[in-house]
Amino acid sequence: MAFNNDNLSKILREWGEKQQRSPENNENLKIQAVNSLKQPEEKITSQRPFRFRWIVFACTAAVLTIYFVGAFYNQLPIPSNSILTTPGVQYPQSSSGVGGDPNELGVSYGEATGLGEKNSAFNKVARRLTGYFGSTPASDTREFLKTDYHANIKTRKVGVMANRIQTFVRGFDGRVDTLSVDSRHAYITFVVPKDSFENFKEEIKSLVPDRFISEEDRSQNLLPQKKSIEQQTNSVSQILDGLQKDRAALINRHNTAIISLRRQLNGIFSEIKKLQLEITTDTIRQQQINSLIAYLQSQQRRVNQNISNENSRYNSELSSLDYKIKNSESQLKNLAAQDDMLAKTVETIEGSVSIEWISLFEILKLYVPTGWLVTIFGAIILLYILFGRRKQIDLP
Amino acid sequence: MSPEEELSLAARVKAGDKKALGLLWDAITPKLYGYLLNVLRDKTTAEDIFGQTWLKAISKINLFKAMGVRFSAWLFAIARNECKQQWRTRKYESMGEAIEDEPRSENENHQDKIFVKQILEKMTEDDRELLKLRYIAELSFKEMATVLNISAISARVRVHRALGRARSIIKQ
Numbered sequence: 001m002a003f004n005n006d007n008l009s010k011i012l013r014e015w016g017e018k019q020q021r022s023p024e025n026n027e028n029l030k031i032q033a034v035n036s037l038k039q040p041e042e043k044i045t046s047q048r049p050f051r052f053r054w055i056v057f058a059c060t061a062a063v064l065t066i067y068f069v070g071a072f073y074n075q076l077p078i079p080s081n082s083i084l085t086t087p088g089v090q091y092p093q094s095s096s097g098v099g100g101d102p103n104e105l106g107v108s109y110g111e112a113t114g115l116g117e118k119n120s121a122f123n124k125v126a127r128r129l130t131g132y133f134g135s136t137p138a139s140d141t142r143e144f145l146k147t148d149y150h151a152n153i154k155t156r157k158v159g160v161m162a163n164r165i166q167t168f169v170r171g172f173d174g175r176v177d178t179l180s181v182d183s184r185h186a187y188i189t190f191v192v193p194k195d196s197f198e199n200f201k202e203e204i205k206s207l208v209p210d211r212f213i214s215e216e217d218r219s220q221n222l223l224p225q226k227k228s229i230e231q232q233t234n235s236v237s238q239i240l241d242g243l244q245k246d247r248a249a250l251i252n253r254h255n256t257a258i259i260s261l262r263r264q265l266n267g268i269f270s271e272i273k274k275l276q277l278e279i280t281t282d283t284i285r286q287q288q289i290n291s292l293i294a295y296l297q298s299q300q301r302r303v304n305q306n307i308s309n310e311n312s313r314y315n316s317e318l319s320s321l322d323y324k325i326k327n328s329e330s331q332l333k334n335l336a337a338q339d340d341m342l343a344k345t346v347e348t349i350e351g352s353v354s355i356e357w358i359s360l361f362e363i364l365k366l367y368v369p370t371g372w373l374v375t376i377f378g379a380i381i382l383l384y385i386l387f388g389r390r391k392q393i394d395l396p
Numbered sequence: 397m398s399p400e401e402e403l404s405l406a407a408r409v410k411a412g413d414k415k416a417l418g419l420l421w422d423a424i425t426p427k428l429y430g431y432l433l434n435v436l437r438d439k440t441t442a443e444d445i446f447g448q449t450w451l452k453a454i455s456k457i458n459l460f461k462a463m464g465v466r467f468s469a470w471l472f473a474i475a476r477n478e479c480k481q482q483w484r485t486r487k488y489e490s491m492g493e494a495i496e497d498e499p500r501s502e503n504e505n506h507q508d509k510i511f512v513k514q515i516l517e518k519m520t521e522d523d524r525e526l527l528k529l530r531y532i533a534e535l536s537f538k539e540m541a542t543v544l545n546i547s548a549i550s551a552r553v554r555v556h557r558a559l560g561r562a563r564s565i566i567k568q
Contacts, residue, residue, distance in 0.1 A: 016531030020426035
């Protein structure tokens with residue numbers, strides 16, 4: 001017969017049952033035992049010895065650890081190089097101005113003029129002189145909102161998160177401006193188009209659970225700047241119109257003057273010709289003719305001089321007007337560029353994301369605030385003090 | 397007797413109910429005495445320790461707390477302690493002396509009895525004790541764990557291994 005656990009167990013079970021038996025003087029022993037049973041006395045409650053010291057020690061140590069480790073982490077210095085101006089990772093040159101195609105990344109943000117940079121003169125002046133532009137009338141309800149976005153992410157994989165965010169920025173036709181990454185911190189600044197900002201935000205939020213990310217949106221209405229640009233544009237346009245009118249009037253005046261002087265010249269020339277053609281034997285008449293011709297020639301010289309003067313004056317005034325017109329046109333161009341830049345600034349979102357490494361302890365604190373942790377451990381201590389259960393049976 | 401019945405009787409015994417004690421005695425005595433006889437291999441000593449065990453249990457009945465084990469498991473733990481004290485004081489060897497021949501009943505499979513005896517002789521003391529607690533005392537793994545002061549899982553694993561070693565002995 002082949003033995004296995006089942007029939008071996010069965011054999012042992014049967015064997016065990018066979019081994020069970022009562023002693024020969026079973027009844028006597030039973031009577032003795034039953035008679036020895038005493039009636040229960042009054043219960044004297046004795047103080048239950050506290051047996052679970054190790055639980056209390058463990059919970060006390062945990063509470064102390066929470067406070068001291070938490071205090072230690074709060075005192076950790078923030079690395080001084082957490083925000084750098086030089087990128088920590090090499091990326092292809094962005095299309096910034098000289099020799100580059102502004103539309104390489106799908107966005108042209110005035111990099112060529114430098115107006116797109118946060119520290120550009122435009123932005124610095126615009127931000128400082130916001131009040132200078134004066135208050136805009138309440139009737140003007142236009143909005144030119146410039147939005148700034150900042151997110152703070154806590155994660156245990158700083159480098160991986162930084163790479164993902166850069167991918168998102170570029171995926172949404174944005175541009176990474178600055179990048180700084182180390183094992184515990186990362187800081188990324190970027191711009192993204194306004195129309196894809198909401199989707200971009202959703203993607204950023206999907207990277208980590210809600211407890212690990214905090215976001216801040218700030219919007220500023222650039223209407224005062226817009227109004228200032230519009231007012232300057234109007235003013236310069238009016239000046240330009242005036243200059244162009246002046247130029248036209250100058251040309252007209254000059255032409256009229258030249259025509260008149262030429263007419264005079266022609267008249268003088270005709271007179272001279274007529275006198276020269278007159279043939280006379282009268283010497284007195286000949287002298288008169290000569291004297292008249294001399295006079296007319298002097299007039300002719302005078303008129304020529306006037307023509308010359310008129311031309312000089314005209315050229316001078318024309319140059320001056322042309323210079324002013326060119327300046328005005330240049331101003332209008334600049335103002336148009338500023339207006340364009342403002343529109344593009346409003347159409348883009350400047351943002352930054354700072355990424356911090358988070359310890360397991362801090363993760364625990366995010367889910368269970370310190371107060372709750374202490375409460376839980378305290379409750380455990382209290383429960384075991386009150387209801388400490390015995391593990392082993394007490395033997396007499 | 398079910399564990400619940402046993403615990404109920406034990407509670408009545410605590411309250412001084414002698415009839416309940418008698419019922420417990422009738423239910424547990426065969427297992428307890430059979431276990432002691434197999435462990436001590438001497439009828440006189442087994443009776444002594446059997447009596448001491450019951451008297452101790454009755455005198456200290458208030459110390460018994462259920463905690464998921466039966467009254468009989470507590471009794472077996474007391475009996476085991478008594479055996480150890482006995483061995484310490486008298487330096488008694490459990491397998492040293494032969495016990496009296498057991499009466500053979502008509503329906504008994506004598507071959508199986510010899511077979512088990514031969515297996516037990518070749519096993520270690522610990523394995524023998526495990527099998528006796530399991531099959532004579534009919535304790536559950538949890539009760540065995542309480543008696544032996546080990547975890548229930550360890551008790552289960554040890555019994556399984558003991559059976560495995562028994563099978564190996566059979567194959568040899």
